[in-house]
Amino acid sequence: MLDLLIHNANLPDGRTNMSVAVRAGRIAEVTAGLMAPAHETLDAQGQLLSPPFIDAHFHMDATLSYGLPRVNASGTLLEGIALWGELKPLLTQEALVERAMAYCDWAVAKGLLAIRTHVDVCDPRLLAVDALLEVKRRVAPYIDMQLVAFPQDGVLRGKTGPQEHMDTLKRALDRGVDVVGGIPHFERTMADGALSVKLLCELAAERGLRVDMHCDESDDPHSRHVETLAYETQRLGLQGRVTGSHLTSMHSMDNYYVSKLIPLMAEADLQVVSNPLINITLQGRHDSYPKRRGMTRVPELLAAGVNVAFGQDCAMDPWYSLGSGDMLEVAHMGLHVAQMTSQAAMAQCFRAVTRNAARVLGLSDYGLVPGCHADFVLLQAADPIEALRLRATRLRVYRRGKLLAQTPAATSQLHLAGRPDSTACRAESIPRF
């Protein structure tokens, strides 16, 4: 006897009218037209059933703090970092936990069931680290959360010397933080930035951990930390386990240099996370016109075989006043900024917030194939492209075969003489002649 049988689902790979069978929290079978006894059956009515959304880059410690203690007036990355510095002494563990828990509610409603979040480790109290370890424990039944030890103020920029933040970062790892972070472009010099990449990658190799660095998050065409990150990845045998996040300077780099750099990144199997909403908002702030978009070279990286995911990065915090945990909104922005408008490229953008992001986190048993966890989202859309176009309603969100969230279909009632009485802006309603 199956626990759950979903009929008549479209899958992201283009298969239609598929049945997905669930037993004991895992996918038992994926096939066309399966008839079998089940405790619960659901007719998907030709809607898209997707693996859950995954956010490969977020800041859960700062989330939902918008306006505290004041709003970022310039809108720049550097004022955001200064503002976060003003907020840090005012934080309490209870406020951090409650804001993060509220965000996780939003995430579940949006079908977002795995989040890699950076957590600032430059506070000697490690208040945010302890708060997010508590949140990770509380949400474990419904969200896979990965924590990255992120030295926001620069790992080598401690007031008492270069050991200060390195020590707090190591203490955070000792307490159970999963991934080694970094911010080389924010160290005092380019040389210190390169040294920080070397030291942090060596630390990760020693401890058998993954690496995810904020890297070259600037408009500086001469920033070279991703080159060092690829080099250290390859030197230390960390291929596939290291992520370069943001990489916005690649937008502004010389094309000849990039033609050498991307193959080095591919050789190191460097994972890339681009954060389209935030990159297009924070970068190019020193430009007049034309203004640079500041997003890294997503289609070119994908074409070279580099795995690229999109992240939300910020939601209602010192850096960004909007955001709701909607990874379709993130992918929608990425698609526009990177001009990834072909059918194949739009499908890649959908994968950047699902399958590719799962690879960045190193999640196992993710996907719609037998043996994987029965985690999925039923969307009010026929395929990934319609899901992106509509930022489709998450009709039902499941984890381990259990229903976590439901949202009514978005349908507008119309009061127009001679016209249909409702519309959901679906492609299926377009006259075909």
Ligand SMILES: [Zn+2]
């Ligand atoms: Zn970030």
